[in-house]
Amino acid sequence: xxxxxxxxxxxxxxxxxxxxxxxxxxxxxxxxxxxxxxxxxxxxxxxxxxxxxxxxxxxxxx
Amino acid sequence: xxxxxxxxxxxxxxxxxxxxxxxxxxxxxxxxxxxxxxxxxxxxxxxxxxxxxxxxxxxxxxxxxxxxxxxxxxxxxxxxxxxxxxxxxxxxxxxxxxxxxxxxxxxxxxxxxxxxxxxxxxxxxxxxxxxxxxxxxxxxxxxxxxxxxxxxxxxxxxxxxxxxxxxxxxxxxxxxxxxxxxxxxxxxxxxxxxxxxxxxxxxxxxxxxxxxxxxxxxxxxxxxxxxxxxxxxxxxxxxxxxxxxxxxxxxxxxxxxxxxxxxxxxxxxxxxxxxxxxxxxxxxxxxxxxxxxxxxxxxxxxxxxxxxxxxxxxxxxxxxxxxxxxxxxxxxxxxxxxxxxxxxxxxxxxxxxxxxxxxxxxxxxxxxxxxxxxxx
Numbered sequence: 001x002x003x004x005x006x007x008x009x010x011x012x013x014x015x016x017x018x019x020x021x022x023x024x025x026x027x028x029x030x031x032x033x034x035x036x037x038x039x040x041x042x043x044x045x046x047x048x049x050x051x052x053x054x055x056x057x058x059x060x061x062x
Numbered sequence: 063x064x065x066x067x068x069x070x071x072x073x074x075x076x077x078x079x080x081x082x083x084x085x086x087x088x089x090x091x092x093x094x095x096x097x098x099x100x101x102x103x104x105x106x107x108x109x110x111x112x113x114x115x116x117x118x119x120x121x122x123x124x125x126x127x128x129x130x131x132x133x134x135x136x137x138x139x140x141x142x143x144x145x146x147x148x149x150x151x152x153x154x155x156x157x158x159x160x161x162x163x164x165x166x167x168x169x170x171x172x173x174x175x176x177x178x179x180x181x182x183x184x185x186x187x188x189x190x191x192x193x194x195x196x197x198x199x200x201x202x203x204x205x206x207x208x209x210x211x212x213x214x215x216x217x218x219x220x221x222x223x224x225x226x227x228x229x230x231x232x233x234x235x236x237x238x239x240x241x242x243x244x245x246x247x248x249x250x251x252x253x254x255x256x257x258x259x260x261x262x263x264x265x266x267x268x269x270x271x272x273x274x275x276x277x278x279x280x281x282x283x284x285x286x287x288x289x290x291x292x293x294x295x296x297x298x299x300x301x302x303x304x305x306x307x308x309x310x311x312x313x314x315x316x317x318x319x320x321x322x323x324x325x326x327x328x329x330x331x332x333x334x335x336x337x338x339x340x341x342x343x344x345x346x347x348x349x350x351x352x353x354x355x356x357x358x359x360x361x362x363x364x365x366x367x368x369x370x371x372x373x374x375x376x377x378x379x380x381x382x383x384x385x386x387x388x389x390x391x392x393x394x395x396x397x398x399x400x401x402x403x404x405x406x407x408x409x410x411x412x413x414x415x416x417x418x419x420x421x422x423x424x425x426x427x428x429x430x431x432x433x434x435x436x437x438x
Contacts, residue, residue, distance in 0.1 A: 009127075013380065013389065014426035015351065021428070030424020045091050048134065052087065055112050055350050057129050 002062045003037045003047055009058035016059055020050035032058070068328075070166040070365070071096040074155050075137070076145050076305075077171030078102025079111065080350065081333025084357035085169045086135035092365050098137040099163060101155070103172075105142040106191050108133065112350050114194035115215055116382045119201070119222035128191060145172070145305045153328070156305075167328050167364045170306070170317055171357070174299035174334040174348060179210065180270040184278035186294045188219060197294065201226045204291035208280050210268050211296035212238030214381045217255065219294055221383035224258055231261040231288060233268050233280055244395035247388065247419065250407065254384040263288065270295070299348060301335045313337065316346050321372035323360025330360035340375055342393070351378040378427060391427065392417030392434030403433060 003023065012030040023046060024034045039047045051059040073089060075082045078100050086100055102108075109128040117127035133139075140157075147156035148168075155163040176187035188197055197219070201207075207223040209216050212234025223230045232238060238255070239248035256262065265282040270293065273279040278293040301316035311317055317331035319338050325331050334348040336356060356373060363370040380389045393416040400412035400419070409422040411433070418433035 011387070012424040012426075014428065014430075015378075017426050018428050018431075026424070026426035030426070048087070048091075051131055052084065053351075053354055055110050056117070056127065057110065057131060060131050 001039055001044060001047060003034055003039065003051070004060050004062050005032060005034055006058050006060070007032075009056050011056050011058070013055065015053040015055070016050040019053045020046040023047060023050060068166065070094070072165050073098050073167045073169065073364070074163050074165040075100045075169040075171060076155060077169075077173055077333065077335075078104065078108050078139070078141065079171060079173050079333060079353070080108060080130075081173070081353040081357045082169065082171035083108045083130075083133055083135070084354050085171060085330070085332055085361040086133070086137050088358045088361035089365065090135050092362055094365060096166075098135060099140065099165075100135075100137045101140045101143050101145055101157070101163070103142070103144050104190060104192070107141075109191055110350075111190075112380075114191065115188055115218040115222070118194050119198055119219070120225055125195075128194075147305055148309050148311075150309050150311075150326075150329070168330070169357075169360065169364065170311075170325070170329060170331040170335060171333045172302040172305065172335050174301045174316075174346075176295070177298040177300050179268070179295050179297060180278070182270055182272055182278050184272070184276070184293060185270050186292060188215065188294065188296065189299065200292055201228065204228060206290040207231070207292045207294060208233060208288055208290040209294045209296060210270070210280060211298075212236070212262075213242055213296060213298070214239065214379075214383075216294075216296035217251065217383045218381060219296055220255065220260055221258075223294075224255075224260055224384070228292075229261075229290075230259075231263055231290065233263045233265055233282065233288070235266060236264055238262065240395070242395060243388075243390075244397050246396065246399055247390075247421075250421065251381075251383060251386060251388070254386050258384045260384070299334065301337075301346065303335065318344065319360070322363035322368075322370055323356050323373060324363050327367065328364075330364050332356040332360045338373065338375075347375075347377065349377070349379055351376070376431060378431075387422055389420045389425070389427075389430060390417060391419075391430040 113128040144158040176189040206229040267283040280288040303312035306312040316337040333353040359373040396414040404411040
């Protein structure tokens with residue numbers, strides 16, 4: 001599975017980083033960086049948790 | 063799955079908001095592979111409630127800012143149905159119309175509704191998606207609006223109405239936002255609102271009355287009446303507990319739960335309907351991240367009982383209004399002046415003994431949380 005970011009929607013809350021710090025982080029300017037977009041089965045739950053916690057649905061699983 | 067001493071094959075979730083949906087996902091992730099049913103009283107798929115009073119009111123076209131990803135919990139979704147009762151002895155949720163939904167475990171996520179000041183149809187409130195779509199439609203054709211209620215929701219609605227070009231009067235008990243945020247932050251946001259043309263009427267109380275022409279007028283306690291093309295009230299919310307009236311589970315303020323979100327071993331209550339123990343007393347915390355954290359905790363507790371971890375409450379709040387975005391971690395309201403960690407008034411990172419606040423300043427929540435704790 002692949003994590004996709006709809007950047008214009010992102011408001012930089014960073015709740016996703018909190019849910020899955022191994023997959024994404026906000027940089028010094030507060031912009032979200034997806035460190036690993038392609039995730040395997042073992043991290044699927046983490047990826048889903050990060051996607052679901054976003055209040056503006058800026059992330060999705062493709 | 064055998065849990066808490068009895069077989070658990072069927073779980074019913076009442077409520078399809080973010081709390082109910084998160085509970086359903088968490089149950090699946092924890093290994094529950096039995097029959098899962100979600101009942102929602104709205105016909106819509108789950109949506110982001112915070113967006114309704116922010117981006118959705120301002121969005122030019124498309125109307126997608128409230129959308130959430132499609133659920134993956136595989137539950138049977140019964141949408142547009144109202145629940146009318148609950149039988150704890152036979153473990154059965156009663157649907158409006160008489161049908162029963164048997165369960166082994168139940169998640170109560172029936173949320174809350176807008177508190178109203180009157181029964182007048184002209185009193186507009188904003189709670190659900192249909193409310194927001196209706197308000198949008200009305201804003202396109204009115205030129206003056208009165209918003210009653212100086213909390214974050216009232217201020218966000220006032221901000222959207224101003225941005226839409228309306229003359230807007232906000233009726234507030236004292237300075238807006240003081241109760242929720244404290245004097246310092248309330249002052250910053252109120253100044254921004256005044257700069258953008260909001261008229262504020264401070265009043266100890268307001269009553270809504272029908273005026274002769276079929277409109278609603280706002281009578282303030284100090285004397286005098288205000289009129290506008292549209293009157294919106296934003297004066298808090300009331301937990302939806304009527305369907306639980308005969309169970310003994312409901313209190314006047316909501317469903318009281320323990321530190322794991324359980325009202326009893328086979329019933330969890332999560333989200334806006336739940337009254338939980340906090341370091342500052344028992345209360346509802348009707349906020350996005352609170353709903354998610356409660357739902358995760360309680361879903362695990364339904365399956366694991368006392369082996370599940372208790373809720374670690376980590377409040378996060380944000381608001382967008384009058385050109386400002388405020389994000390807060392920790393305990394609100396804050397008293398006194400902050401220490402500026404970065405930036406200054408207008409855009410910066412502030413710290414109080416038990417809270418950290420970013421104003422027009424992008425910062426990862428984990429860092430904001432660390433600041434709010436480090437300062438304690």
